[in-house]
Amino acid sequence: MDLSNGETSELTFAAFYADCEHAIKPITQGSRVCLTYNLLQRGTGKKNKPITAPLYDSEADRAEEILEQTFQKSGAPAKLAWLLEHHYSPAGLSFSGLKGRDAALAKVVRHAARRAGCALHLGIVHIEESGAAEPYFDMDYGCAPTRGRYYDDEDNDDDMVEDAEGGDDEFEVVEVFDSSRHIDQWIDxxxxxxxxxxxxxxxxxxxxxxxxxxxxPDQQRLTEASGNEGASFERSYHRAALVIWPQDRFVDVLLQAGPAAALPYFKDRVKALNSLPAPAADRRTVHSIAERIIAVWEATRNGDYRRRDKESDRSDMIALLGQLADAPLLERFIAGVVTREYDGSENQAMATNVRGLVGPIRAGQLLSHLAIENMRFFPTACVNLLWRLTRELGLESTADWIAASREIGAAIVRALPDLKQRKPDRPDRDWWRIQKAKPVDDTTVANLLETLATLNASTLRDAACKSMTANPKVFNPATLIVPVLQLLRERNGDAVLSDKEFQRLWAHSAEFLLARSEQPPQSPKDWRQDVKIVCRCDDCRELQAFALDPATQTHRFRVRKERRQHLHQQIDHHRLDMTQLTERTGSPQTLVCSKTRATYERQCRQYNEDLASMAALHPLLGETEGEVQRLRARMDAARQRCAPGLIAGDRRQRRSNFCGEKTIIGFEGEGLPLDFCCIRQAENRDCREDMLLPAVNSLWLACAAYTRMRDDDVERRKGN
Incomplete structure (x- = not known):
């Protein structure tokens, strides 16, 4: 409708009801005035009584009868969704906001549903279809112009609106290959x-x-034919609907979307049951709802639904079963669902509710089996469960509960030798759950040792420590055991000094560090890299000769692409310290391999880290006799050995202007390490002495200023 008017003395207007679908184009010139008002119609009788909306009593009675007959039939649908006429956005969807005939329909159905014992909600119905299509052709323009475009009836673009109004007129649906239908955006x-x-x-x-x-359709797309594939279409509808189902099937309808969808309803029923004294029939009904939820949960796995269960869902279910005080269902849920889907988020809920509902014997069986099944990927979570359970028991621990806790601890300790450092990429269909597993950390190990000590399980503590010392890949002495010992000393003070297991782990860590870093790594004297390449092709023989050459740092391989890829694979497979760059000039192109000091630099980093671990480990045990004292002396010697000597590393590397070689030297002055570049005259015969000495003196002065060394100490070091 065009309301533009060139005559300034005239006013062009349009009037329409508010619930009529309409769209107003943007005003580009002039002004737009909108007048909004209500129309009231009054009767003509003497009382002048306003006309009110109809009551629809007879319609509600008829609708009630239809609902009862429909849902009582054999093979009746679980629910019904009646599409509304008007379009509503998810944000604006509400019973109070329905318009015209939709509001009247909702009023009738609302009364009928209440009488027929049905639940009524609003929701958004989504229908998506795709399949084969046959485009219509225009003699003047060829194929339909809607090909390959999206259409949205809310789009303000004029052409898009016109195309959308064309609907299926632009093509014919040959066959629907895929279709999906669901409801969401629920409103009560x-x-x-x-x-x-x-x-x-x-x-x-x-x-x-x-x-x-x-x-x-709300969205529609036609894709033209390409190659051997014909034209295809995609379209979707999004419509508001009244959704109704019987109250006695409430949970069954929700379980179509998975157990998590039924938990809010189950929570409301449990809350209502516990708020007031409830008849036995209501209690049986709620228990029946819990059984149906657990049955569906047992029969399916996470990820089988459109909406994957949240982490808290299992915890919520455990808490609700605890409020329901149903020990058999709680045991069934832990055994059949939690054990299979466990990730540690359920620990607090299990520790709280198992203590109150499940007896110690059954609790020991349930949770020890859970630990056996999940220690492989969730050792931290399993230890945390045992720790929380013992904290929940507290001073109320009886002999039976202590025995149950020891049973769980035994399951955890037996699994320690089988722990691996790396997790598989996709071990099974629950790979996404396993990605949430956390590696063993110092808190986990400390909690395990302290919990076993609380349970007086000395045999289990001994077995746990033996497993840790035998598996350094998982229980790394430098990065894990030393922090564990620090944490135990911090928590328990001097009491740990007489702990046999504490001393064992201390000695194990010291021996490990000394075996690896008692002596500093030796700087390589040349560029030779010892390797034996199995492949005997010409390129690999040339690569091996280059690797064994002590003088050559760079080599160029001018070979075809597939041969360059083969060399890449061999270098990576044998972990050679080489960079690999391709010069993309000429034909064939050239692979440039340059030797590096990567292995030596890794050794230096590890050496520095081990020295720091020795420094942290040394004071954890006081002055003692025997083997501990000998280990302390060796660590002291190892730490002192690095102070005046060379410690090669890769921090703050600088290239010398004289010899062109990177050499990092570390000194300890007042406890602060310092790395700087030293020029070695012996390794570069082209450097003149009169150039080297001023540079060396400048470096020493910078070193002294940075570390605030005493003047006499500087002179002593310069003399060395």
């Missing part, structure tokens, strides 16, 4: 959002049956 009769998730729609559950015939 109090206009409150409800977290039911995405419920699938089965065949025959949408009414009217032909409600979308002739309707323009």
């Amino acid at each position: 009769t109090n206009d409150q959002a409800v977290e039911f998730g995405s419920l699938p729609i089965e065949e025959g559950e949408i009414l009217p049956a032909a409600g979308l015939d002739g309707e323009v």
Whole structure:
């Protein structure tokens, strides 16, 4: 409708009801005035009584009868979704905001549902289809212009709106290959959002049956034919609907979307049951709901639903079963669901509710089996569960509960030797769950040792320490055991000094560090890299000769692409310290390999880290006799050995202007390490002495200023 008018003395206007679909184009010139008002119609009788909306009593009675008959039939649908006429956004969807006939329909269905014992909600129905299509051709323009474009009836672009109105006129649907239907964005009769998730729609559950015939899709795309594939289409509809189902099937309908969708409803029922004295029939009903939820949970696995269960869902279910005080169902849920899907988020809920509902014998069986099944990927979580359980028991621990806790601890300790450092990429269909597993840390080990000590399980502590010392890849003495010992000393003070297991772990860490870093790494004297390449092709023989050459640092391989790839694979497979760059000039191109000091630099970093670990380990045990004292003396010697000597590394590397070689020297002055570049005259005969001495003196002065060494100490070091 064009309301533009060139005559300034005239006013062009349009009037329409507010619930009519309309769109107003942007005003480019002039002004737009909108007048909004209410129309009231009064009767003509003497009382002048205003006309009110109809009550629809007879319609509600008829709707009640239809609902009862429909849901009582054999093979009746689980739910019904009646599509509304108007378009509503998810944010604006509410019973109070329905318009025209939609509001009247909702009023009738609301009364009928209450009488028929049905639940009523609003939701957004999503229907998505794709398949083969046959485009219509225009004699003047060829194929339909809508090909390969998206259409949205909310788009403000004029051409897009016109194309969308064309609907299926631009192509003919040959066959629907894929179709999906679901409902979400739930609103209850109090206009409150409800977290039911995405419920699938089965065949025959949408009414009217032909409600979308002739309707323009909200989104539509036609893709032209290419190669051997014909034209295809994609389209989707998004419509608001009244969704209704019997109250006695409430949980069954929600379980179509998975167990998590039924938890809010189950939570409300448990809360209502515990708030007031409830009849035995209501209690049996709630227990039946819990059984159905657990049965569906047992029969499926996480990830089988459109909305994957949240981490807290299992914890919520455990807490609800605890509030319901149903020990058999709690045991069943832990054994059948939690053990299979465990990731540690359930620990607090299990520790709290198992103590109150499940007896110690059964608790020991359940949780020890859980630990056996999950220690491989969740050792930290399993130890945390035992730690939380002992904290929940506290001073109330009886002999039976101590025995149950020891049973769980034994399952954990038996699994320690089989722990591996790396997790598989995709061990099974639950790979996404296993990605949440945390590596063993110092808190986990300290909690395990302290918990076993609390349980007086000395045999288990001894076995745990033996497993840790035998598996240094997982229980690394430098990066894990030393922090564990520090944490135990911090928590327990001098009491740990007489602990046999503490002393064993201390000695194990000291021996490990000394075996690896008692002597500083030796700087390589040339560029030789010892390697034996199995492949005997010409390129690999040339590569091996280059690796063994002590004088050559760079070599060029001018070979074809597949041969360059072969060389890349051999270098990576044998872990040669070489950079690999391709000069993309000429044909064939050239692979330039340059030797590096990567292995030596790694050794230096590890050496410096081990010295720091020795420094942290040394004071954890006081002055003692025997083997401990000898280990302390060796660590002292190892730490002192590095102070005046060379410690090669890779921090703050600088290239010398004289010899062109990187050499890092570390000194300890007042406890602060200092790395700087030293020029070695012996390794570069081209450097003149009169150039070297001023540079060396400058470096020494910078070193002295940085570390605030005493003047006499500087002179002593210069003399050395």
